[in-house]
Amino acid sequence: MNLACESCPVKETAACSVLTEDERDALAAAGRTRTLKRDEMLFAAGDEDAACATLVSGALKVSAYDQDGNEQILALVHPAGFIGELFAPFAHHDVVALTESKLCTFARGDIERAIDDYPALARALLRRSQEDLLATRNLLELTAHASAESRLAALLHDFAAAASQSSCHLAREFELPLTRGEIANMLGLTIETVSRKLGELEDTGAIVRKGKRGIEIVDSALLQDISGR
Structure with missing residues (x-):
């Protein structure tokens, strides 16, 4: 395995x-590392030459804009997430860094050849597409039916899960990659409601806020119970 992959x-x-190690080395040779600053765009809507990428660290948002120029955040991408529409341009979606983000990027042609050469990779990308679709459905259901408190708790739960080094437990502490305005946008709430519900979650003992964006999970079971996860 090459040093970058190792x-x-x-x-x-x-x-x-x-x-396999040899297959990964061959794929890595076709890719390059890219670092984005916060608010830097990875792909723009309608980009015919958009590459594909794996997010190594940081966080991205996938968003669209309506005719009045209002942003709608459609999805978040966490580390290990795959970004790219292999056989179509990004149509109406922008992909933008929420924090400083490091990615492993590939030209679309290189990924298409890798899918042909490595069936296991094709299956893995298909599974990730299915997981992304499920996450989108869960978000739609959450914003349509859940209470404001449940929506926010679920989002914090997902952030803590994404920040964890283990699939068995949530990260104890993490930094919010979204501003309160972006959280409100994504959850269909107002900024004032987001601020108030963060305070209420802290009052229950589920979390503690640290600084501007820091969150400590004090009681993960309580947070999960509130979120309905």
Whole structure:
């Protein structure tokens, strides 16, 4: 395994983890590392030349804009997530860094060849597409039916899960990658409601806020219970 893959923090969880060492080295040779600053765009809506990428660290948002220029956040991408529409441009979606983010990027043609050459990779990407679809459905159901408190608790739960080094437990502490305005946008709430519900979650003993964006999970079971996860 080459040095970049050996030190990659998502080498065991990214789609490429299903490849053999030689296959991963061959794929890595076709890719390049890219670092984005907060608010820097990875792909723009309608980009015909958009590459594909695995997020190594940081966080991204997938968003669209209506005719009045209002942003709608459609999805979040966490480390090990795969970004890219392999056989179509991004149509109406922008992909933008929420924090400083490091990615392993590939030209679409290189990924298409890798899918042909490595059936295990094709299956892994299909599973991730199914997981992304399920996450989108869960978000739609959450914003349509759940209480404001449940929506926010579920989002914090998901952030803590994404920040964890283990699938068995949530991260104890993490930084919110979204501003309160972005959280309100994503959950269909007002900024004032987000602020109030964060305070209420802290009052229940589920979380503690640290600084501007820091969150400590004090009682993960309580947070999960409130979220309905």
